[in-house]
Each structure stands twice: as C-alpha cells, then as structure tokens.
Amino acid sequence: MNVLGLSFDYHDSSAALIKDGVLVAAASEERFSRVKHDSSLPKLAVEFAIQKGGITRDELDWVVFYEKPFVKFERMLLTGLATFPRSAGVFRESMQRWVSDKLWVKSHMARKLGVPKKKLLFAEHHMSHAAASFFTSPFADSAILTVDGAGEWTTATMGIGRGNKIELLKEMRFPHSLGLLYSAFTAYCGFEINEGEYKLMGMHPYGTPRYTDKIKQLIEVGEDGSLWHDMRYFSYHFSRNDTLSTAFEEHFGRPRRDPKESDKSLDPYYCDMAASIQAVTEEVLLKMLPHLHEVSGGMKSVCLSGGVALNSVANYKLMRDGPFEEVYIHPAPGDDGGAAGAAYWAYNQICDQPRGPALDHAFLGSEYSDEQIEAFLRENDIPYEHIADDQAFYQFVAKALEEGQVCGWFRGRFEWGPRALGARSIIADPRRAEMKEKLNSTIKFREAFRPFAPSVLEERADEFFEIPNAEKHFPARFMLYVAPVRAEKRDVLPAITHEDGSGRLQTVFKDTNPGYHQMIKAFGDLTGVPVVMNTSFNLKGEPIVESPAHAFNTFSLSGMDLLLLHNFIIRADAKKKIAETRFHLRHEGDSVLQMVS
C-alpha cells in the first residue's frame, strides 16, 4: 500500500511517501524550489517522493493532507467575529486568502497532483503530529504529547498510542497556546515569528531568567500544564502585524526590540527575557509530562511532536527530569513532519495496517551518484580531485579539518527535517575556538551569538556529553537535545560549547550514516576528539542545499575552504558563479496572520 502525505499552505510544505509501512521518501519543497519555508503545494517534493518510491501516481492508494481546512476556516471565522471590529483588517486579509485559495485545497490537490478525489483524506493537525512521532518511534505503546502554535483549533494534545492506533485524550485550544506564547516573546525580542524562535532559544544562555514571575502574570498555568492566556496582553488573535499588545509592553516596562537591532548585538534585557520564556516553557512542559504520565497509566515512554518539540533545550530537560524513561521525537517535529504523520495516520489508524520499522535515521531526501556529480563538475568546468578509496578520503578530510579548513560536506540522501545531520553539512574542527566566529561571520553570515552543533560518534558521546547510554536516545540522532558538555571537555570543544556549557549534539551511528561516522572516526583517530562541528549547508536565509549545483553555489558565495561532493574535492580557488542555482536569500518570517492561519 502506498500512502502519500502532504503538508502545505502554512510553511515548510512537504511530501512524504509510505510504502508498505516504510517511510521511503520525505522532503520539504523548499529544498527543490529554493524558496525558504516554501508554503506552496509541494509538487517538486511529490515528484521526488513518487520517483524515489518507484511508483506512479496511479499506484498511490491514498493522498493525505495533514490538517482539516474546514475546521481551521471555522476557527478563523469565529475568532474574527469574536474580536470584531478589531479583527476587521485581519479578517479581510485572511478571508481573501481562504476564499480564493486555502478553502479549495482538495480541488488543488486533485487537479495539480492528478489524483482522484476519492483517494484524498484529511487528518487532524495534531493527529498528524502525534502519528508522525508515535508510528515512527520504536515503542509498541507510548504516551504522546504534541505542542505547537495552532492547528485547526488545537494547540496541544495528550494522547496514547497502542500498536497501530492513537487515541488523543486531552487538548488545549486556540488562542491559549504554548507555541504562540513563545512566538510572542520571539517578536518581543526583535526576531521574526515562525523563523526566529530558534534564535531566541540560542540567546537564552546569555541571560538570567529573572522575568519568569512577570511572564506568569500573563498566563495561568494549570497543574496539568494547561495554559490560559490573559488575552489583554496579546493581539495575535485579531492583529495582522502584532502578536502582542501595548499592554504587554507596558507590563514589562520596555518596548519590543527593534528587529533591525536583533541581529547586531546581545542586549542583556532581551537575553534575560529569552532565558525567562525558556524557563517558563520548560516549566509548563514539565507540568504537562507528569500529568500525561498519570493519565497514560504510567507508561514508560513518551513521543513528543509539534513545533515546540524543536526546542532542544527543553527536550533534554524533559528527558532528564521528566517521569518517562524514554523519549522519542520525530526528526521533523514541526509542520513539515505533518506530511509523514498524515500518511502514517491513514496507513496505520485508518487502513489498520501493521506498524512499520522505527525511524532511526533522517536520510529520506534525494541523492546524487558519483556519475551525476562528476558530470556536473565537468559540465561547469570546475576543477576537482577525486579520491576513490573511502578511507583515504576520510583521512584527507580529517587532516583538512585538523588544519583548520572549513568543508562543505555533501554525501548521500539529504535529511528530513530542519537539521543537517551529515548529509548536507558544513563541518569544521570543534577544538578551534575561532571556528565559531569564522563560520558565523564568513560562511553563515549570521549573528555572532548563534551556537554551532557537534556531531559525535554515538559510541563515544558519553565521553564528551552528559548523555549516558547515547544509543537509546533517538532525539540525539536528530540533533534534538541540547546536553551539557562534560565540564572537563568544554575546553577541548570550545567552538561547539555554548555560553552555558551546553551543546546541541548529534550522535552519529555507524549503521545509519557510515561515511560521516568514518570521517569523524578518522578525525578522532587523528586528534583524539571524535567530534566535528556541524552546521547546515546553507547561507543565512537560504534553504539547505539539495543538489551539487546548490552546494557549489553556496560554497562559492561563502568562505568555505573545501567542497566535498562525495569523494570529489573542490578547492576554494575553483569558486565561481554558476547561473542556474538561484535562491531566495532572505526569508522575512511569517506575518502574524500567516502564523495563526
């Protein structure tokens, strides 16, 4: 049975194909279209998934959309009416989008994908999140927690998964939302919503959580972690441009930060605010989990999903301090992962098919053969070297890193989800403190405070990070934990150790990413540190590269020293502009309207 899941019309539109219970392909449209956070119908991603699955469109049994548009439309109407006349502007704009486009999703899918309407299904937004996490987890039974900004009405759910069925037991509804609360502070600290949340998370170690009490005056937190917002302080339910009201700024005594300033420096006040909202977020989640543990009858494991599950700092604390023994998070816990979730929901829950294997890697995107890479290099007259022997190649890379060179690493199928996990990565030596600034200023062109992640061999992770039994922690495979760097190793790994001594580690497994594993091992053999600095292979505002052409273009526009396309080596003096690799360099984030609709 072939089931295609789709998510689009919000941000990060994606397609995922399940073939007889196995997730064989999954990708975001932005990788192909080169439009950051592309929200359009993912025609290119669908084309890729079908081709990768080795099927035709006619062989699709079901095509599943990740949410129910009519219910979301209902929410927009009721919210607009409830806040009229303040909502007049947002209502007009949102209705314009809905009646001209979003309402006709079913028709668009049928026409543009050439699929009969009888094969189209619609899953609930949070069911898609829950399914993405539970059905790809290694757990037969598990508790499930989904938390994001807003789905149709739901902003968070608690549920239970047993075998091939999921039951959602409790939900929290719009406008009360942990995700939207976090986004409100993202905007307050001068970042773009639906874009700058991870910057806020990265900024929090520079501050002290001194405003948690003041934040809690804006909300009411139940013992079960449920939230109630005092809507006097927020405006995302009726405003086009603002997530927070004037009362919000008056409450804190300072205006929101000018977005133009946010990328330039670290203002202590806003760092404290970032630390405070991070602390409140963790506190709320750590109230939700015990309650979920209780209502699930003391289940041992939990599956997390939704955009809030991208908060790697909180994830680690939930694992460490929460009541569940094991935690699983899908590699794409946000709305992009909803595509896979919708497909799993239809396959397991609706069609009553048996569970497939757990998802132990995220390499579900497209790949290029040696022949294709070489053809690209030849066609564009790009000088290269090739080391046919893998071990020799890995030793060459290890040596280059050890010498302080920054390398673009392009190998195998690209990653599913927002993280670069060693298929489309920029890598460097984590022992060199100057690497952080070099990567930020000359390669990624981004804020100086932004941390970089380490990729560490799974079998030696515990040696460098506080993560015992690393092989058990699926989220660490997907770079979804920020764990403390062991105190004695912080000086060894200055480039990836964040202000608070933490690192957003990725554990690298020999069986799921052998090339990357062996390269890190070679680096470890050379330096005694089996860790490399890993950041996504893109420039600021650019989607992560997909093809050799994208990789070469990004390489050429940045300060990287080497480009490694499989075992092909391109040196910096080969950099040049090639025409066919355009992309939208800057994503401006979403408007408030886009965020809530």
Next chain:
Amino acid sequence: MRLFNSILAAVVAILLFGGAMEGGLRLLGFGPPKTLNRFDAVTGWSKTPGLRTHRSSREYAVDFSFNDAGLREDQDVQPGSKDPERLRVLILGDSFVLGYSVQRENLFVDILDARWGDEAEAINVGTEGWATDQAVAWLESEGSKWQPDVVLLMPYENDLYWNTQEQYTRYPKPRYSELGERSQGELTDPGAAPLRDRSALARLILPKSSSLPRIESKGHSLLAEHGVLLAGGGPNGDAIRRHTQGCLKALANWAAKTDTKVLVCPIPAHSAVDETYAREVFGPRVLGGMPRDSWDANRPVDLFLELAAAEGLATVDPRQALITSLENGEQPYFSIDWHLNPVGNKVLAGVLHDELARLDWAPEGTHGATTLPAPEKSPLSTPALLYLLLVTVLGTIYCRLYPQEKPLRAYGLVGALLGLVFGLVLGSAALLDILPPDLGRVLSTVVVLALLGFIAWKLGDRVTIIAGVMGAFIRRGHWYLMPLLVILLTVGSLLVVAASSPLVAPFIYTLF
C-alpha cells in the same frame, strides 16, 4: 443542544438559499407583482395611503405615489379641500384611470386637470382591478365627502363579468342587484396573500392556488371575463346585464340624491379599436383562436352605453377618436400591455374635455395643453451618476488598500473596469429594448442561465467542496455563521471563476 443548533443551521442555510433564489428570480423579472392595494371593508380593496413604489416592464416604467387620502394625487388633494370657485370632477374606474402603465404627466386625468387650470380639477379615484360595482360602492361611501360637481365613470370590458361576482379570486367585493342594492354590507378581510402571490420562488415551485375562471365556448377555452365578447354576452349574459344595470342604477340614484352630474365613458379594448390587432393578436393568443366572426370586441362598450342610457346617465363613446388616432398613424395602445399608452391617454383626454365642454359641465380649457411637461431631470442620467459614485468610492477604497499604486492609475483602473461593466450592461439593456419583448426576456434568461452554467462549469468539483463546507458548518451547529459563510463562499466561487477566466475576470474583480 448540538442537534438543535445543527437543525437551526440547516434551516438558516435553506432560508439563505431560498433568499438567493428569490433575489435572482426577482432580478430576472420573475418576481410577484407589487401590490398597490390594501383591504377595504366597502370596496374589497383600495389603494394604500402614502405608498410609493415603482413598476416597470419592457414597455413602461411608472412611479406611483399615493397621498394620505389613498389617491394618486398631490398631497393637498383631500376631501375637505374643495375650492368653491373650482369645479371638481371625480374620475372613477380601474387601472386605466389609475394610470397603471403611464406616468402622471401622460395620464388623461392629469392632462385634463392641467388643461382646466384653476377653473376645474380632475381627481383620480381609479383603482387597479376595480369593477363598476366597486367604483359605485366607493362613491356611495366616500363620494359626498369630496363634494364633486361631476363624476366620470370609466368602466372597462372586464367589469361586466366581475360585476356578477362577490369574489375576485380570494378577495371579497361588493355586488349590486338589478334594483341597485348592494348585496353585501361589511366585507371580511381575507388576510395576507398566500405565499405564492408574494414570492418569486414560491411562484416557481408551488402550484397555482387559484386562477381566473374560464368558460368553454364552441370548443375554445377562454377567460370568463371575455365571455361578454360573445353573442348575447356569453353564458353569463343575463347576469351581466342585471348586475351592471344595478350598478348604474345605484350610480344614478346617488347622483340624483347628491345633485351630481354623471358621465359614463366606457373605455374600449385595444381589439375594439384596432381590427388588425383583434384579428392577429387578440383572437389567436387570448381567445384561443376563436373564429373572428364569433366574437365582437365592441359588445362591452355598446352594452355599457345602452345600460347607462337606460338609467338616464350621460354617455360618451371614445372609440372613434381612438380609431382616428390609429388611422393617423398613431398607436394609442401598448403592444403587449392592454392599457392605453401616452398617445391613447392624450386622445381620451381630448374626448372627455370636449364632451364635458359640450355638455357645459366643465370649462373649455384655457391652457390648451394636452400633455404635461415631464418632471425636470438631472443633466446626468442615473447610470452616469451611479458610475461616478462607484468610481469615486471604489477608487478611494482601492487607493487605501493599495497605497503603492499611483492615485491616477488606481482611479483610472477602477474607472476602466467599471466602464466596461456599465457599457456591457447598458448595451445589453439597449439591445433588449430593440428586440421584441418576448424574445428579449427569453434571451436575458438564457444569458443568465448560461452565466450560471459557466460559473458552475468553472467551479467544477469545487461545488462539492462548497457543499462540504456547508455540511460541516451545519453539523457543527453554526447557524449564526451561515449568512457570512454564504457570502464568503459566493465571493470565493466568483474569485475562482475569475482566476480561471481572463475573459470574465474584470467583471468579477470589479464586484470587489
């Protein structure tokens, strides 16, 4: 509660659908006729005081404005307002006198009034659908209050049949016996008209609750009121004579009692004046093709004249004047509507003026005018004013919504789109006026149906989405959202059509 809300939502949805259909049908001209009347315990019905309305057809467009006394007159025309120095002429009859299809300036009553100037006044007591008995009953009840010097009774041929009836479809009415006595006293209010008479949609889907009585004659089916055209007045001939005679007797009695002069002027039907019309139109279409020699359109006029003379009432026959007008190349009647047009009214006014002058019952008109000047009109037509208003309003909204657009270009764009739409609409209307009315109506219906079909075709499978959204909202009990939903879905549907059809896009975008 959820079930209740769902049912309520379904009801609201159905009502909205019905409302949309009703509006559409009315726009297409399938609406129920606007009523001018209300129940009256003496006459059965009378005009509604203070009513202002408009009626139009392919042939005419008429404004009605009734004063507080319930007459199509100026407000100062009241029972107690008689000027002792000015002769007062009350003119009674049905829609011909009311001026059903002509503006006041073209109605013979007002032409007479203008011609007499300050010496005499003509007061219009005509009421749609009145038979002779109702006019007389009104006179008996209200006439003295008006202190008329002269009463003009202007019966039409269908009065003869209805004078024999105590009911016009569902409406009670008075009837006079042969001796001139009203057979009914206080009439009973029949209540609100049935839904079918008030709704275009109901007219489309409900069977006719009542229709005008018909008779059979020599294998032909015709309206009972047309029986008077047959030899001997048709199957009701005796009753017609008796009851009409009674009406005129009562009129004569009232005139004697109040010392009022009465002139009876039967209005001839179109077919009594125009033989070509009688032979080619009225006979084949209205009388079901009865042989021309088996009916005579002059019989009603002759009968009225005979019966009135028998009661000693003065009479005048306007047929020859109308025939002369026709022979002079004029057309005194409308083509489809059976009433006199402005030309016919002018002729009729001349006949009445001359006869009353001849009788010395009314002065010779000193003003000489035979038609009133039309009311002054704005130098800009209504469409032009509407166009300018829309360009101003929509252009301003456009500028505010899209501030990056240069104002001149914004107004120009809006003006051009509106101009295109107005041009097409007005052009189509002009074309329809040129075409024969029946063809025009069919054509406009076909165009509208084709447009709806085009929209449905363009929407394609989205129709099921619309049904799905409606169904979802009904199931979730959002009855209060249904009006908004219908508007949004309509707008959305049109936008979808616009997006897929460059040809119609300008018209649809102009709507928004």
